[in-house]
Amino acid sequence: MPPVLDQSTPAQELASLVGSVAALPAPRYAGLARRIRELVLAGQLPAGTRLPAERDLAAVLDTSRVTIASAYRVLREEGWARTRHGSGTVVEVPVPGGTADAGWLPRATPGLIDLAHAAPPAAPQLLPAYARALEQLPALTDGNGYSPNGLPELREAIAARFTGRGLPTDPEQVVVTAGVGDATALVLDLLLEPGDRVLVTHPTYAGSLRMVEAGNGRLVPVPTDPAAPDDLVPAAHAAARQSAPRVALLEPDFANPTGARLSAAGRRRLAATLWQQGVLAVVDEVSAELHFDDDPLPPYAAGLPDAAVVTVGGLSKAVWGGLRIGWLRTDAALADRLGLAYARRQLSVGLLDQLAATLLLRDLDAVLAGRREQLRTQRDELLAALAERLPDWEVLPPAGGLSLWCRLPPGLSSAALAAGAAPHGLLLAEGRAFGTGYAFDDHLRLPYTRPAGELRAAVEVLATLSGSLRAGTAHAVVRSRTVV
Helix, strand or coil, X not given: CCCCCCCECCHHHHHHHHCCHHHCCCCHHHHHHHHHHHHHHCCCCCCCCECCCHHHHHHHHCCCHHHHHHHHHHHHHXXXXXXXXXXXXEECCCECCECCCHHHCCCCCCCCEEECCCCCCCCCXXXXXXXXXXXXXXXXXXXXXXXXXXXXXXXXXXXXXXXXXXXXXXXXXXXXXXXXXXXXXXXXXXXXXXXXXXXXXXXXXXXXXXHHHHCCCEEEEEECCCCCHHHHHHHHHHHHHHHCCCEEXXXXXXXXXXXXXXXXXXXXXXXXXXXXXXXXXXXXXXXXXXXXXXXXXXXXXXXXXXXXXXXXXXXCCCCCCCCCCEEEECCHHHHHHHHHHHHHHCCCCCHHHHHHHHHHHXXXXXXXXXXXXXXXXXXXXXXXXXXXXXXXXXXXXCCECCEEEEECCCXXXXXXXXXXXXXXXXXXXXXXXXXXXXXXXXXXXXXXXXXXXXXXXXXXXXXXXXXXXXXXXXXXXXXXXXXX
16 A cells, blocks of 8 residues: 555645535535545545544534544545544545455456456467367376476477577576566565665556565666656666666566657667666566567667576467466576576466467467557557547557556546546556556556457546546546446
8 A cells, every 4th residue: 555645634724625514415424525535536635635633624614523523434434534543534545346456456347348457358369279289288198297497398489589589598598487477576586685676667567566565675766758768778877876776677668557668779778787787687578579660679688698687578468368478588597596496486387378378479470460450450549539538638659568658637636537437337557556655646557458449438438537527526427436
């Protein structure tokens, strides 16, 4: 949970925002609770704000303390406030469906438009690959079913893919994992000690922040600008010199959530800077080959000593999120250490998945061609819908990747949008999920991984909700916290 802001609202100020208590719907305590909720959604009471003491607010509103206490109780029960020892009652925006972690869980609810997860449907090559993998599986069933570090043929296919992209790789440099996040977590678990600093771009993938915090690492956020992505280089250089991070988590190609992409020169300079400062780069390439409008660029690790970089990748975006196959690539000695650590945690990734992944990697050019065309078309549909219905939202069209990073108009909160959209069957990830503290509540990530019809429907919900929030009539659209 983000830290609480050290700010409070004086009773007189809140009373002026609430207006006449006599004009609120009955029962009066419920009407007051609803009015405070509207103020939170409209951004006039930012999440983390401490509410006035019950006695003080009752005095300025000329009502009973019981009414104030009952309103605060309703807000707590519905997730719009919480009581902290020594801090009083603090307002917050509830995550649709429950806790902050639960809000990130994918849902299979019929009719739900899930834009909280940048995850496209399965590529058409998936099922044929599994059918062929089932035919190959009997040849392996006489063994124990384990494949530490990964099936040899899968590691060879991954190594060949790296080599073909300009990064010569031997299979011994590859470890197969159960997804990209699993590969990153393995590196952090092995190499980080509690208190070690980790350089992260800011904003960045929410899962990376949670992994560092879970390992008691100390985040060193470095600001990024999708309009000037290479500005990351001097900022990272300064952060590395001042903070001496042990690891840097990077996504050079179509970063999540900004869509920013380092130039070839920018990634060479960044790589040299971090290597000279003794910082190990952990480079996420899950979106590296999802380029639409620009040519492919060489891998970040090209030209560097193998020990300078751990490159992680996988098939979740190119093929399907349900195919839990990822990998890491580094020098053979570190790969061996990581493989041994992984074997202690998990003896093997499923063989059927590995067989299917091997077949898909051998046909990955065809898979990527279809995926790029699909995502390009959906990106353009989403951009067009936003331009028509929400022209005051600022969006820099990315040249690839999976999502748009939208700057919201002044006074509009992504937390409010996420909470208000859920009752309408639209699941969103608020901007604050991608940063530290309360940063990026003025931004919203919109993946274009769903079909065009769903994207247009999502924009309609956002347009209606945005207008209601800015007009101060949020209660008309926020009816329930339940995702339907």
